[in-house]
Amino acid sequence: MNPVRNKISNGMKGYFDKPYLLLDNKPILAHTLLSFERSSLIQDVILLVRRSRIARARKLVRAFGLRKVKGIYPGGATRFESVWRGLQRVPRDAEYVLIHDGARPLLTEALIRRVVQGAHQYGAAIPVIPVSPTVKRGRGRFVRETLNREELWEVQTPQGFRTSWILRGYRKAKKKGDTPTDCASVVERLGRRVHLVAGDPRNIKITTREEWALATLLLKGGKIRPCAWE
Secondary structure, eight states, X not given: OOOSSOEEEOSSSOEEEGGGSEXXXXXXXXXXXXXXXXXXXXXXXXXXXXXXXXXXXXXXXHHTTOTTEEEEEEOOSSHHHHHHHHHTTSOTTOOEEEXXXXXXXXXXXXXXXXXXXXXXXXXXXXXXXXXXXXXXXXETTEEEEEOOGGGOEEEOSOEEEEHHHHHXXXXXXXXXXXXXXXXXXXXXXXXXXXXXXXXXXTOOOOXXXXXXXXXXXXHTTOXXXXXXXX
C-alpha cells in the first residue's frame, strides 16, 4: 500500500496524516485493511508505510485485530519504489498478488473477487470505470484532437497479477531506470495483455478534503451512480 503523498489538506489548518484521518470513527487505513481482513480470497497482507509511521501502523494493526497483516515495512520515496519493496516481501510460493492504494478505503468483496478472478484467468487484471467527461489532447494552447471516450478508462486498485509477471516487469523497469506510477504498465511492457474488469465508482482514492467528505457520505448510505457494466 502506497505511503507516498500521504497528507490531506483540510482547507484551513494545514495537513492531516491521511492514513489516520478518521472516516466514520475509524482511520482510513483501518477501513482499507479491514476489507482485506474480511475477504475469503486474501491470505496475507504486506503493508508499506513511511518509516516514521511504522510504530503507529503496528498500533493500528493491533487495535483492530488485523491478523492477515504479516509484515509492516518502510516504503520508498516514490510509489514505484514502495511497490518494488513490497514485492520483495511476497512469499515465493505466492502465485498471485494484489496491489492496492491504502487511501481507497471503500473496497468491497465483490471488487476483490472480480480482480482475483481476472488475474487467475488472464494473469493480470485491473478494475476500471468509464471516463465520463470529453477528453481532448492539446499542444500549447490549442486542441490537437478529441479522444474517443469509448476507449478510455479510469484505472483503480487493487490490481491483480501473476506474481512472476509483476516481478519480471518491475525488474525490467528498474534495469532501464523507468519508474511508472501504474503497476499494470510494467506488465504491459512485457508484451502481456492486462484484462479489464468492472471497477466501482465508490472505490474512490482520498486525496482531498472533498473526497474525504464524499467517502463519509457513502459510508453513511449515500448513493452514487453504479458502473455502466453492472
